[in-house]
Amino acid sequence: MQVGTKKEHLLDLDDYINFPHAAYSPVLPPDPGETWVFLVDILSDQSLFGRPVFEGADTAGSKLYVAWYTGDHAAAKRVGCKPGTTLAVQDGRMKVFMDGRTGLRLEDESKLESFPVPLAQLKELNAKLRSFTTRNLVKPCFHCEKEGKSKCPNCSNIYCSKVSFRISSALPFHARVVKLLRNDA
Secondary structure (H helix, E strand, O other): OOOEOOOOEOOOOOOOOOOOOHHHOOOOOOOOOOOOEEEEEEEEEOOEOOEOEEEEEOOOOOEEEEEEOOOOOOHHHHHOOOOOOEEEEEOOOEEEOOOOOEEEEEOOHHHEEEEOOOHHHHHHHHHHHHHHHHHOOOOEOOOOOOEOOEEOOOOOOEEOOHHHHHHHHOOHHHHHHHHHHOOOO
8 A cells, every 4th residue: 555655645544445444345356556454443242153253343433343264263362353452454345244244254364453442543643643744744846846835825836936836827727726716717
């Protein structure tokens, strides 16, 4: 997963493309180079007959179940999955189980990670981290990608110099954006 670029910081736990929830669950397996991570707040242990099964909530708060099909019933303990933790499932896809419940069927332990905090706390930490890492972020010039130094007074695009501003503002696109922002459309 691409975590960030020089333009933006992408590690946003509320981004339903990189961190989907039940309503936006990918149907097909990921393409090469593509990945996503389901985050599940583990609420209770629903295990029966030795197979680890947990009730949880996804990033949107929807209830779902996490069932282990690794063939190794001790895997859930090794990963640290228990109520009060957040389980991250890489490239997970929603399934409908034989009893009609929906959730994630876990088959590959290498695609799992457990965090010893509830999902709400993880989201709070993520928001603080994003705020901290973008506080002093240098914004690139809208025209040439060099370090931006000043803003267009009409549309807030950032430019490195008056030359870049003049070149970009002469383009019809820039004039349309400014016109839309001024509600003159």
